[in-house]
Amino acid sequence: MIDEIDHRILSELQKNAHLTSYELSEKLNLSQSQAGRRRQRLEREGYIKSYRAEINGEKLGLHVQAFIQVQLASHGSEQGKQFARTLRTRPEIVAAWSLTGEADYLLRVFCQDLKTLNSLIQDTLLHQPAVLRVQSQIVMDQAKEDSPLPTR
Numbered sequence: 001m002i003d004e005i006d007h008r009i010l011s012e013l014q015k016n017a018h019l020t021s022y023e024l025s026e027k028l029n030l031s032q033s034q035a036g037r038r039r040q041r042l043e044r045e046g047y048i049k050s051y052r053a054e055i056n057g058e059k060l061g062l063h064v065q066a067f068i069q070v071q072l073a074s075h076g077s078e079q080g081k082q083f084a085r086t087l088r089t090r091p092e093i094v095a096a097w098s099l100t101g102e103a104d105y106l107l108r109v110f111c112q113d114l115k116t117l118n119s120l121i122q123d124t125l126l127h128q129p130a131v132l133r134v135q136s137q138i139v140m141d142q143a144k145e146d147s148p149l150p151t152r
Helices: 004-015 021-028 032-044 077-089 114-125
Strands: 064-072 093-098 105-111 131-138
Touching: 004 021, 004 032, 021 032, 064 077, 064 114, 077 093, 077 105, 105 114, 114 131
Parallel strands: none
Antiparallel strands: 064 105, 064 131, 093 105
16 A cells, blocks of 8 residues: 555656655655655555656657557467567567457557558568458647656
8 A cells, every 4th residue: 555645756756757865855845764765665566667768759760650450360379479479579569558349459659750650560560360450540749748647
């Protein structure tokens, strides 16, 4: 169980993972040692999985963001495992979710251009024996930036 202070620590760290124990203590009106111990406990107990830098994809030349829905032809265990292995090998695929409904998977991808996106779809995804159908939606504009998880 985590309390209100832990929720506030998680909220602050999602905004800025570089906060020191001192900075957390100042923001939350705690002692520096208490802020540090609480942070360590949240890490140890798995509430904080990792710390990452948010990278600007445009600066790296990743100008096309898309979501791809994949419908599998068969749902056998081995086909699903092979498809999941393929997803993990492609750096353009930054997230993949297994879904209920018509699509079996939803993929979030970042590519340099439309040609690269087309190659990912044609040469990688549709090449998989388990894949029946692929439908892509290209992101025109992101109306809301990725945001922190609600901590309550």
